[in-house]
Amino acid sequence: RECRIARQATGCFTEQPLYVVAEKILVADETLRPGWEIEGTTGYDFLNTLNGLFVDRSRRRAFARLYQKFANWGQPYESLVFEYSKKLIMQVSMSSELNVLARMLDRISEQHRWSRDFTLDSLRDALRDVVSCFPIYRTYLLSDAARAEPEDEYFIRQAISTAKRRNPATSASVFDFIQSVLLLEDPDGITDDQRAERRRFVLRLQQYTGPVMAKGVEDTAFYRYYPLASLNEVGGNPQRFGVSRDYFHAKNAARRNDSPHSLLATSTHDSKRSEDVRARLNVLSEIPAEWYRALRLWQKLNRDRKADLAGVETPSTNAEYLFYQTLVGTWPIKPMTGDEHETYVARIQEYMEKALHEAKVYTSWISPNTAYESIVRNFIRAALDPAPGNDFLNDFRRFLEKIVHAGMMNSLSQVLLKIASPGVPDFYQGNEIWNFSLVDPDNRRPVDFQVRRSLLERLDTESQENASELVTRLMNDPADGAIKLYVTSRALRFRKARKDLFSRGTYLPLRAVGSRQRHIVAFARTLDDRLVIAAAGRFFTQLGPGLPIGEATWRDTTIPLRKGIARTFRDLFTNLPISASARAGKLALCAAQVFSHLPVALLVSEEETRNA
Secondary structure: OHHHHHHHHOOOOOOOOOOOEEOOOOOOOOOOOOOOOOOEEOOHHHHHHHHHOOOOHHHHHHHHHHHHHHHOOOOOHHHHHHHHHHHHHHHHOOHHHHHHHHHHHHHHHOOOOOOOOOOHHHHHHHHHHHHHOOOOOOOOOOOOOOOOOHHHHHHHHHHHHHHHHHOOOOOHHHHHHHHHHHOOOOOOOOOHHHHHHHHHHHHHHHHHHHHHHHHHHHOOHHHOOOOOHHHOOOOOOOOOOOOOHHHHHHHHHHHHHHOOOOEEOOOOOOOOEOHHHHHHHHHHHHOHHHHHHHHHHHHHHOHHHOEEEOOEEEOOHHHHHHHHHHHHHHOOOOOOOHHHHHHHHHHHHHHHHHHHHHHOOOOOOOOOOHHHHHHHHHHHHHHOOOOOOOHHHHHHHHHHHHHHHHHHHHHHHHHHHHHHOOOEEOOOOOOOOOOOOEOOOHHHOOOOHHHHHHHHHHHHHHHHHOHHHHHHHHHHOOOOOHHHHHHHHHHHHHHHHOHHHHHHOEEEEEOOEOOOHHHEEEEEEEEOOEEEEEEEEOOHHHHOOOOOOOHHHHOOOEEEOOOOOOOEEEEOOOOOEEEOEEEOOEEEEEHHHHOOOOOEEEEEEHHHHHHO
């Protein structure tokens, strides 16, 4: 309704409809309501789907085991969210709002003889249980609605059912009463004023469940449970260990049909980690055994840097696990000067202090434990001591060499798939080149745009001379992030020049076959006689040493083409021709040729090139 009013209010100022997207956090498979007059969301749903492509789903159990063993974690994640995090928020920082809602519900219960015997305490407890079990941020019931919409009804019934199951000692009739109020099922004989009071309760509860979800999950549970921290993102679920290519394609196809102008985010002002940090951390999902061996060694090497606080080893192994992941995700590619190292240590100390406050286990924003925090800060400084004899830091650097390169390749694939997918690609400031930022305020640091401008001017000049040679140089020395800026700028300019193709074009998933088929994500966008194919690699540590390019890497793998698709192309990044050939009676692109210089490709049909 508000979006419709905003569109109408701007109608007298412009001939074009107002572009409206909502910062709506879609959880799991929740979708936007079809009746909303908006273009889509700000892109967290896409962020989590795209990120999941680079998490090796086959290693889910191995990762769960290693986290359980190292961090001594035994609590199920659902229990952490429902029984601890959300209820803690309602008990500490949002208790007054809950009390107001409970009193409103108590007055409503007096309206009918079947519910007037419920006590205020029983209603408050049941209401707390329902809110803690709410599977999404909020519902969208209107005050003048005759009944709940099917989507809202589904999630309300799910919350009530879960609350009943988790609280068998509470009478089911209390939950049934709350459900009837939320579903707008009014009893016979109530007055208009009583009905209006029921609606006011529903509207206020809808404004309550969202903050409880945000504070309970994003700002509490995500800082306590993090087997693979790249999954702990706004709208994400740390237990959803990656997504399949089919799921990614299905989401893209649905967006193309339902909300083709929705934003596509990979980093935002509010994301927990930047896109490049997540891309690097995702590499850990490919090597759980190596990661676990490194963790155990680092734990041993840093044991003497811990301290005893009231009989508790500090920092805890769970906090130590987050510390190591944070180092893996953010360690700079280039060697640091002394001052840069000091700045980096301070960044990690500040982040870990914030993480501990948000976790609310040993310290918090409301009740800071300065002794605990001081021990953790000292532990970090000692662990990151740049002295040559620091065995931990020496081994950490050796481990990181393999991670860093694969993470950069993940980032290139990620940015290409974002630009080519249905929707409007969004770029958060500073992410045009490598950016290894954490949650705010770390991601609010000043951005040197002049460095990026100068780098872009150089790339534009050199690409006109010999694009393939430029790509080779950039791939051999990727530390400055020029290769990411090159892929980003070239793909965005092409998209701008073919905006109809990307905004209205058909979305066609393409499969790969051969020994490296699981390492390729590809799709085509077509409109009339125009065609472009986006192809990107993934799971790079499993492709062997060296750059993930050429025949030595991609071997016999091909990308079969559907009937009617062009057979000759030119790669946008290298400007090299690429032709499909007959394989088993069908046309297919050779992956070794597609990825001859880069692990990503944007292939433009030669027919379109001639007609352009």
